[in-house]
Amino acid sequence: MIGAYTIGKKAVTFGYRRYGVPGAIASGGAxxxxxxxxxRALKSSTNDGTVDSAIDAGEIQSAVDEQxxxxxxxxxxxxxxxxxxxxxxxxxxxxVQSSVDEETDTASDSDSSAGKS
Incomplete structure (x- = not known):
C-alpha cells in the first residue's frame, strides 16, 4: 500500500505529463x-488507527483520474x-460509502460556492 505523499506525487506527475502545470495541480489535488x-470515512467507521495500510491509494488515484x-x-x-x-x-x-458520499458532496458544494462571487 502507498501513502498520501506517494499518491500525490504520482498524480501530479500523471497530470503534468498529460496537461502541463494546470493538469498537475488538478490531478494531484483531486x-x-x-x-x-x-x-477519514474509514477511520470514523472503524475507530482504528491502522487504516492507512488498508487503503490502496493506487486504486483511488485511478478512479479519480478516470471519473x-x-x-x-x-x-x-x-x-x-x-x-x-x-x-x-x-x-x-x-x-464507509455513505460517509464518503457525504464528504464528497460537502467538498463539491464548497468548491462550487468558492467559484461564485
Missing part, C-alpha cells in the same frame, strides 16, 4: 482529496481500494 476522504472525485463514493471503488483484512476491526463498506 487524487489526494479522494485519498483523504476515504481515509473525478465522485468516483471515490462508488461502492465498487471502495471495495477495491480497501483491504478489510488489514484492519483490526470489521468494517461495513456501506457505512
Amino acid at each position: 487524487a489526494l482529496a479522494g485519498y483523504i476522504v476515504v481515509r 473525478g472525485l465522485q468516483a471515490v463514493a462508488d461502492t465498487e471503488t471502495l471495495e477495491q481500494a480497501i483491504d478489510t483484512d488489514e484492519l483490526d476491526t470489521p468494517v461495513d463498506i456501506d457505512d
